[in-house]
Amino acid sequence: CGRIKSKALDLAKKIKKVGQDDPRRITHSLKVGLAITLVSLFYYVRPLYYGFGSSSMWAVFTVVVVFEFSVGATLSKSMNRVLATLLAGALGVGAQHLANLFGDRGEPYILGILVFLLAAASTYTRFVPHIKARYDYGVLIFILTFSLVSVSGYRVEKILELAHQRLSTIMLGGAMCMLISIFVCPVWAGEDLHNLVVNNIENLASFLEGFGGEYFKVSEDGGDGVMVPKEDKSFLQSYKSVLNTKTTEESLANFAWWEPGHGSFQFRHPWTQYLKIGVLTRKCAFHIETLCVYINSEIQTPTEFQRRIQVPCMKMSSESGKALKELASTMKTMTHSSSFNVHIENSKKAVDDLKTALETTSSGDEAYLLEIIPAVTAASILTDIIKCVEKVAE
């Protein structure tokens, strides 16, 4: 009994955490409930029911399947659904007429062959990357509606009336979803994408800002060998979340493509730019991943040498971090700022300083370079990457 209780508590905590992580999830659930309840009014209110008949089922259906978390996803699904239903309905009726020409005996065969061909061909197109990204759901609904219409037409005589009823209920359900998702606490995929990219850059920035101090085991203020307190080491892990965001970014960009203008984003905002920035950010994160191995390296660097490279290295890391932070904040406010260039220049100067420091190093330290150099090179690669990001940021 105690074990069941603790398990239930565990589950409850998990469920609560889902809501705390993103309170919009709770709003979303309520919105879905609202939409479904509204749509099922068509069943309860008699005059509406007699207008649509049992086809009102399709409205409920559409709402359940089409309502997604972000506006873009909902729009994409409802548009796909409505358009695909229209197209497939028309084709289905056409197939029906064609099959009729072959008489009662031939009809089922012709219809069977047509359904087979269209289903196979459409399923095949779902593998084409471009179609998969944007119209996957539409193709699915196309297959569905086409086979339903052409097949059920064989039985139901009043096919046109039925098609009309179904289409109007689906459109009604779709419109309901679109309206609720746009006007009741909207969740914009574009905004999410923007925040995700900015957040990723900020994560990298805070890693870089902290890295210098962590690597040389000094506190930010003193600089005389005092260990950094253990509490604030979360920044060392923050870059990890950047490594695997590719899929999320791509689907968000796809959804954002469907969204109308909102907030500071216009319709047809250059969403693909975000993907490019994302690729560069991830590249940066890969380098950081490599860099990270050296933080807890066991081999001790000779103090004399360490002192020599410490200043430029710390400057490189903190300045590039500041530059990235600056970049993130300019992206947030969508303004241009000159201090980004200042930080970049500073970090470049630090790279040069480091080179001079290395050139004047006395011999005998070479073996120890093993630990120092990677940090340096990665930091210089970082500066290169920051330059790229700068270009993309427009």
Next chain:
Amino acid sequence: CGRIKSKALDLAKKIKKVGQDDPRRITHSLKVGLAITLVSLFYYVRPLYYGFGSSSMWAVFTVVVVFEFSVGATLSKSMNRVLATLLAGALGVGAQHLANLFGDRGEPYILGILVFLLAAASTYTRFVPHIKARYDYGVLIFILTFSLVSVSGYRVEKILELAHQRLSTIMLGGAMCMLISIFVCPVWAGEDLHNLVVNNIENLASFLEGFGGEYFKVSEDGGDGVMVPKEDKSFLQSYKSVLNTKTTEESLANFAWWEPGHGSFQFRHPWTQYLKIGVLTRKCAFHIETLCVYINSEIQTPTEFQRRIQVPCMKMSSESGKALKELASTMKTMTHSSSFNVHIENSKKAVDDLKTALETTSSGDEAYLLEIIPAVTAASILTDIIKCVEKVAE
């Protein structure tokens, strides 16, 4: 006219390529067509039609929505669908009875509130990661069926009979999908996962085997400064595909969980092990990504120094490559092999050789170490990672 023609040709080429990349896609399309045609037989054959009535629509419906590329995905979706329909149907009938107690006036309100609550709660649970990964589709169908049953019950008196008809057609559609996907040219998600992981390791291996030669600009056989021919440089890019496979691996592992035993895999094969190997492989790829920057470095390394480190570096890279290749082939055949350890030992020895070489380096070269060391360190990290992989491979 010419432009339209060339565009059409382009499209045709793309579509052809989709099939060439993976011929199983063509088979899959044909399988879907077959399943839908078989299921629509219920409409054409009169005795069957009168048995099921217009509910046979649900069979078509189920097949279209549930049939997926791999066996695991199909199984997961059909099981989810059938179970969710059962549960939601039962709950829906219950809700119906409950609402009946409140008389004709109260009924719609009670039903509306119930639908709202259940829809909102179920939508919320879809955000819980574990449920999302494995039962997302089931919850969707649950909401759908529950609202359909409880709402339409208000109108249709013979609700139990209808529910029975629908459930049996859905089960029929689901069974059809499962049978066809398992017995007609099955595509196993588990096998795909296995191949993907093995392939990723092989990609890294071929990169490492080629890297030494590429970096020192020597051909494999001569070793006297001859440029490697340009043709076979694809191996330098091969590791790129490894970087972003996380999502694919995770969804494949999820699907594989549903699959019965097949080939050399048993039911409940330790699929999560593959995910762990995947994480390590990607870590390896991240390091390689960093390493890659130095291949086309502009700064010229002094020949004298280069000659000294060339032998151990090339050995490190080729031996670790060979070790990974060995690992991939042991995974393929699922046997144990001792030559893996031999290669690991060799590459470790090479690391030691390199260290000695560096220690005896004369001074004045330090500035140039900038290019050499990262390769070395990354290779030594690689050896560490390979050790991890070895552990996981059991």
